[in-house]
Amino acid sequence: QQQVKQSPQSLIVQKGGIPIINCAYENTAFDYFPWYQQFPGKGPALLIAIRPDVSEKKEGRFTISFNKSAKQFSLHIMDSQPGDSATYFCAARPSNTGKLIFGQGTTLQVKP
């Protein structure tokens, strides 16, 4: 049973736009929420991560917003570039485990 739901499935923005990818989870016993970026033919790579005691985290042009009461978190990419074109996955980790439960993925295209 999928416990992390990600939307949209695909997204197209112009260069400089701010794509937003959303994830919602169903289980409150998660203690870590990472986002992974994947380029074609490559394995996913950690982009940014947040813990539930923080409402927002920024790293460069990437920001995670976390709403614990709504059980939702989202990724914002500021000043998006064509090089950001990739598939993005959110994930959640059940507390006290090493497992990750992934969302379905979002394919982002940033047009020049």
Add this chain to the structure above:
Amino acid sequence: DAGITQSPRHKVTETGTPVTLRCHQTENHRYMYWYRQDPGHGLRLIHYSYGVKDTDKGEVSDGYSVSRSKTEDFLLTLESATSSQTSVYFCAISRGGPGDTQYFGPGTRLTVL
């Protein structure tokens, strides 16, 4: 690059044949994972290992077995491959404990005809 290699990188096989995928790491990390990636499903955990000869099932373990006789190698076996196991398989490691960031290998694309 987390020092993870996967072999083979591509494989085509027929239904009913056994298949073994290998994950090799060069940094002697204790925790290793096998995922499969399918459109519309993201990545799903098949099996994981927390040490030599210590393994456990993930959410989609049916039809798969694993073995870890050495720290550096984690093998995934499909005893009798089915078309539903056509997928891209990723190995991952945690550099510290199980709660640390997972780093992924380059993947193996498996096609079962």
